[in-house]
Amino acid sequence: MQHDRQVAIIERIFAHLDAKTTDMCPAIGLNPVEAYFSDAWQASERRHLFGDRGQLLGLSGLLRHAGDYLVDDLGGGSRLLVRTPAGPIHGFHNVCRHRGAPLVQAGGEGARAFTCRYHGWSYDLDGMPMKLHAAHYPPLAAHERQLAAIGVDEAHGLVWVHRAGAAATDLHGLEEELDAYRLQDFFHYQSRRLQRRMNWKMVIDTFLESAHFPFLHRDSIASLFIHSLGIFDAFGDHCRMVYPRKTIDTLRGTDPRHWDLLRHSIIIYLLFPNTLLIWQLDHVEIWRTFPDPVGDPAQCVAEVSMYIPQQADSDKARAHWDANMRMLIRAVDEEDFPVAEAVQRGLRSGAQPHLTFGCHEPGLIHFHQRLQRAMVER
Ligand code: FES
Ligand SMILES: [Fe+2]
Numbered sequence: 001m002q003h004d005r006q007v008a009i010i011e012r013i014f015a016h017l018d019a020k021t022t023d024m025c026p027a028i029g030l031n032p033v034e035a036y037f038s039d040a041w042q043a044s045e046r047r048h049l050f051g052d053r054g055q056l057l058g059l060s061g062l063l064r065h066a067g068d069y070l071v072d073d074l075g076g077g078s079r080l081l082v083r084t085p086a087g088p089i090h091g092f093h094n095v096c097r098h099r100g101a102p103l104v105q106a107g108g109e110g111a112r113a114f115t116c117r118y119h120g121w122s123y124d125l126d127g128m129p130m131k132l133h134a135a136h137y138p139p140l141a142a143h144e145r146q147l148a149a150i151g152v153d154e155a156h157g158l159v160w161v162h163r164a165g166a167a168a169t170d171l172h173g174l175e176e177e178l179d180a181y182r183l184q185d186f187f188h189y190q191s192r193r194l195q196r197r198m199n200w201k202m203v204i205d206t207f208l209e210s211a212h213f214p215f216l217h218r219d220s221i222a223s224l225f226i227h228s229l230g231i232f233d234a235f236g237d238h239c240r241m242v243y244p245r246k247t248i249d250t251l252r253g254t255d256p257r258h259w260d261l262l263r264h265s266i267i268i269y270l271l272f273p274n275t276l277l278i279w280q281l282d283h284v285e286i287w288r289t290f291p292d293p294v295g296d297p298a299q300c301v302a303e304v305s306m307y308i309p310q311q312a313d314s315d316k317a318r319a320h321w322d323a324n325m326r327m328l329i330r331a332v333d334e335e336d337f338p339v340a341e342a343v344q345r346g347l348r349s350g351a352q353p354h355l356t357f358g359c360h361e362p363g364l365i366h367f368h369q370r371l372q373r374a375m376v377e378r
Contacts, residue, residue, distance in 0.1 A: 001177050001279075006261035009231050010251060013244045013265075016229050022360050023232040029357035029365035033347045036199040042297040048375045049273045050075070050290070054162035054169040056275040057081070058286050059307050060154055060184040063089055067125075069114075070107035072161070074193070074303050075290030079150055079161060080104050082111055084125045089154055091161055092127050092147035103147070123147055157183025158277075172236025174269070178277075186284055186307035189321050192329070193303045195292075196337050198344040200274065200300035201371070203289035206336040207268050207276055208363030210243045216339060220331045225266070232362040237272035237370040241363045270367060273374065283308045283324065298344055304328065 016022055034041050057072060062081075069082035071094055078094035080103060096103045101118040113130060115122040122130045127147030137145075153160045153168040156178040160169050171178065196203075210230050213222045224245055231242040248264035261267070267279040276287040284307040292299035306325055312318045357364040 001261065001267070002180050003259075005177060007256045007259055009242055010248065010256070010259050010261055010264075012231055013226075013229065013242075013248060014252065016231075017226070017249075022229045023362055024359045025362045025365045026359070028359055029361075029368060030354040031357065031364075031368045032354050033352065035368070035371075036201065036344060036347050037297050039295075039297060042291055042295070044375050045371075046291065049371065052163050052166045053273065054151075054153065054160040054166065056169075056271050056277075056286070056288065057159045057161050058288075058305055059186050059188065059284065060157050060159055061186045061188045061307055062159060062305075064187070065109065067110045067112065068107075069104065069109070069111045071102075071104050074288060074301055076293035078102055080114070080147075081152065081159075081161070082114075082125050089152045089159060090125060090127065091150040091152040093150060095148065096121055097129065097145055097147060157181070157186070158271075169271075170236060171271075172238055174235045174238060174240075178269075181279065181284070183284065183307075186309060187311050189283075189306045189308045189312060190325055191303055191305040192325075193301065194333060194337070195299070195301050196341060197299050198337070198340045199297055200289045200291045200302070201367075202337075202340040202344065203287060203300060203302045204270060204274065204276060204367060205364060206332065206340060207278070207287070208239075208241060208270065208367055209357075209361040210241075211358070211360065212336075213243075216335050217331055220327070220335060228360065230360075230363070232366070234366055237374065239270045239272075239363055239366045241268045241270075242266070243268070268363075270363065272367075272370060280324075283321070285328065304332075 062070060063083040066083050066085040069080065072079045072081065079091055080094040081089055081091045083089050094102050094104055096116040096118065098116065098119055098121045101116055103114050103116050111125065113122050113124050124130055127149060129145045149164045151162040151164045151166055156175055158178065210225060211228055213225055214227050226244045226246055229244055233240050242265050244265045251259050251264065262279060263281060269277040271277055274289050278285040286305045286307070287302060289300055289302040291297065292301060306321065308321055312321050
């Protein structure tokens with residue numbers, strides 16, 4: 001984040017601290033409970049939110065060197081992505097054009113070509129088949145032989161995938177701010193996949209308010225943060241929440257030219273519709289969440305990935321990042337998500353027609369308003 005934006009946010013935090021306030025919406029938000037369990041609702045989401053829209057895969061460090069490749073099947077379908085020697089990442093459906101076998105089983109490095117384990121068709125990193133036996137396969141049109149491409153965009157250190165030919169994701173004014181983090185320099189440390197019995201949106205909901213910190217996270221992270229204070233800004237469908245750490249008070253009375261918001265807060269970007277990018281002091285987390293591929297709206301698959309500023313090449317460094325991962329899993333997977341699953345079970349009770357988002361929860365209100373708008377607009 002640019003320094004002038006950091007200073008402006010810190011000034012807003014100090015003003016809220018003095019007035020004992022937080023960023024607010026003018027009205028509460030009511031979210032129909034069907035949004036979390038209705039088959040028809042989820043079918044509409046699949047059409048409007050997960051169809052042509054780009055999906056964030058992660059940071060550029062996932063594929064750092066030429067020949068690095070990965071297989072991504074979160075949320076259904078299987079995609080193969082590879083960093084080419086010329087620099088750009090190429091993406092394909094991970095489906096062999098001969099008889100449809102998955103071409104690659106898992107990620108790796110140093111690829112110059114991919115060979116299908118079923119009958120040995122090989123493809124170069126542009127997806128073109130190599131050395132087909134001419135007698136066995138009389139000329140086929142290129143589009144019948146080459147791997148089916150998917151669209152890949154890499155900018156500001158972020159890698160997005162989308163349908164071939166679809167437009168790149170619009171960041172609505174976050175471009176410079178994300179550039180300032182130099183996300184392209186980060187190294188992928190670890191990813192963990194979670195399957196939960198709750199709607200995919202609950203993964204996002206978990207992070208868009210901090211009012212639950214002093215209750216649900218009383219024994220884990222609550223003591224680190226100022227309670228009930230969040231800074232909200234919208235960027236088109238995306239938004240940013242900043243939750244200040246208690247240490248931010250040490251900046252009072254000091255020279256704003258030296259203020260550093262990144263050391264004194266957690267900064268959460270909702271990259272609409274299903275991704276979170278979280279700045280955590282010295283590292284970055286990416287959360288991706290998808291509806292259950294089988295189609296049950298009350299289940300989701302999610303993945304959290306940790307990216308770190310330098311390669312973890314010592315036991316001490318690995319111990320540090322492992323401890324960070326444990327803290328993250330403890331707070332989210334052991335505290336937030338069990339409650340979210342319990343909420344999911346209660347939604348069908350008939351106790352209420354909607355969930356209530358308070359005026360002090362602008363991130364939640366924004367997220368669900370934008371979801372519903374995207375579902376009717378297109
Ligand atoms: S399915 Fe891949 S070579 Fe036959
Ligand atoms: Fe939480």
